[in-house]
Amino acid sequence: MTAPVAASGDAALEPGNFAAAGPLSVPRLPGEVRITRLANGLTLCHLENRLAPVVTCALTYRVGCRDEAPGQGGIAHFLEHMMFKGAKTYGPGEIDRRTQALGGVNNAFTSHDLTTYYFNFAPDRWSEALAIEADRMADLALDPVEVDAERQVILEELSMYLSDPWDVLNQDVRDELFGPHPYGRRVLGPREDLLATGSEELAAFHRRYYNPANAVLVVAGDVGEEVAEQVAEHFGALPGHELPPRPEGAPRPGPRGLRRVERRHGEVARLMLALPAPAATHPDHAPLMLLESLLVSGRASRLTRRLVEEEQLCSWLTADLSENRDPGLFSVVAELVPGADPARVEAEIFDELKRLETTPPDAEEMARARRIAVADWIFGHEQVYRQAVRLGFAVALFDPEHSQRQLARLLATEAEQVPDLAARYLSPETDSVVGWSLPVEEAGAGSCGTGDEADSETDDEGGAA
């Protein structure tokens, strides 16, 4: 089940109760991965995992909102919606009806880099997912009446996100951090672009990007080698055309110091600190994942312990290192308890980031961060669905070994590297955006960080457990 780590990171897992935790290694996914490429360029990843009677079919296109032309913001996501609105064989609503009739579930999601569609089915009926995907890849209808109706649905989706304080703050911060780079775009697009996007634009976008050579198909779960033949039967005759290499996004300007964005919403103060981070292929990316773990993984981690558990300024706090094709962002987000001083929270977070430079982690801290990273990796790959989506993501953007290689690199990162990494990537004064969403009632109290101010229906569903 596991393969030893070639790197030297394990040596730290020795003293005290850590010895009881056993040796640390990079886990492997259960089952076997086979990767082939059809003549038309479609990449097929077959992950045979017979542990549960389930199959996930996930099709990822190498297209996202980063690929949108000016004036067509939101078209990648719009097209994702339209992929459920009728093709030659499966008419409007038919995909959902067949999915239900077959006892499955389906969904899709669009990001800046990729668009993914998936089906979860039982092993005796999963192959209809192939028929559906081939049909809408080859012959999407894009009926103007359906396009108009779906545009209205997306405008409602936009309204929904505009009501969410985190979504709005996140977008404000991304705008400021990424500037003209496409990672600053809103996936849903601006309202005016949505209103100007019709069937013709959607069809052109579909023609360009939705072809076998630009897609990665993952079939994972309780299904054998017959997969290759079934995929060839459905997709083999579709024409593929290679796309030119995706252009890099507009280069990020050099360090611009600390910038601020601020808005007012609701009753709770919310912070999002964003710092530029390297692309996921950069050698520093995995080591930075270790720093993320040191800062926020678990209650004993540095930021959580200080700001949540000891100083009790934030009800919760977390961090995230984006995993992008181009350089992305490292973010720290927090919600404050009523009465906590936003300026103090900000200062303490900055101080804790600085402390990574001055006080490297000891052996115990390193061992804990590594152990949590391994456990998180395993918990994150428990379900076949997750295995499939993660594999599709890795193959579409990087390579099949990406996820395990990143974990191995994280485990190989030494404590001595931490100060230098923190100095280069986690210095807010050098280049960052500090975004605050402050309570409405505090309007007029001055802005933050200047040093002069301070089951519902969502509750309990799911039974007793």
Add this chain to the structure above:
Amino acid sequence: MSAPVSPSLVAPAPSAAAEATPYDFERPGLALRVRRVPGLPLVSVRAMLAGGARRERVPGQAYLTGRMLSEGTRRRSWDRLALDTEARGMLMSASAGFEVLGAALDALSDDWAAALEWTAELLFEPSFDEERCTWVRRQIAAELDSAGDQPEVRAGWAFMEQLYAPHPRGRRLQGSQDTLLTLAPGDCAAFHRESMGRRRIVTVTGDIDEAAVRRLAEHLFAPEEGLPQPAAEALPAPAAAEARRELRLPGSHQAHLYMGHLTVDRRHPDFPALELAGVILGAGSGFTGRIPNRIREREGLAYHSFVQAVTGAGMDRGRLVAYVGTSPATADQAERAVREELSRLLEEGVTEEELTDARSFLLGREPFYRETARQWADLLANAEFYGLPLESLEQRRMDIEAVDRERLLEAARRHLKPDELRVTLGLPEEGSAEEGAAEEGAADG
């Protein structure tokens, strides 16, 4: 697409006056379920005591007590617990719902014994430290504020109160800012002591040796002699007196429409028939249900819409709920659509195709609830708590396939009442930019 129904598997139809058999959810004793789940090297432990928020004296008491289980024990402080569990990559949590409170640990399977021992320590030896209690109370109050910043959550709270009050289900699990202020460590200790006299349920699943796990778990979780079982006091019945509520939601760009009423509890014989009715109305895959299909796919009124017929069903009755997030300008149209589709189901029934697809949908999802150790641990805990063979795929198939069109229609007519729908409508603040923008958006469609 579903298999033909075998007559021998068809359960008898419930009578028109069908009611759940009386069942003592809270009787004392240990219920232990252990199951090996091959796959990744993980173990999941769930340990809970019956009697959650529905048994509390002060709103929020059970939830605070549950959260305090991971804030320190008689042997270890909160940070020692954190250091010890995180050193092994364990995920530790503790909380309470309306029916139980308890602790959970997910760990790498080599650590199964420590996971069991530490879960028992959390459940049976909490210290209810005063300083930590003050902090957790503040934390919960902040979480309430945060949830209240989500307009649909605020509307959902109003809807729950409208349906259930004065029953405890009508209030928030976390209590309120006011009630939280009144709670002290002694209240947690008292609630915990009382809960110790009720049933305890422990499930352990994963890549484990079942016999070894069972031996240790029986030793760790066996009830002490002479624990008094607290009296099961009757709860106030839901009144649902108010037919319609409207509230203004600061910061909202949409109208949030909730419609529904109470239906049946988890053990009610009509539960499977209503589950199927819920799928046909809108709980199925994508937007196939009659209501989301009309509201989103045909009329383009909403991005988010769902219907459930038995959501929240447990010891107490669950509810029919239809939700639509839409423009204020189209909220009336959405409400009308929900009423009409509900009435149409009761008048016309469902087609054989709809029923076949709904059965297939419910049965097709079952393997996905049994994939991981964590899912198995939760499933077995629910099965044990409700006294239902939820882990049995065969029983599930029998229950679902026993529902034919007639039985579904009878159950729907018994329990779904368009004339008794309660409506909560949350709207953007009057005259706000949000309201204007939302109306403008609707006009464009």
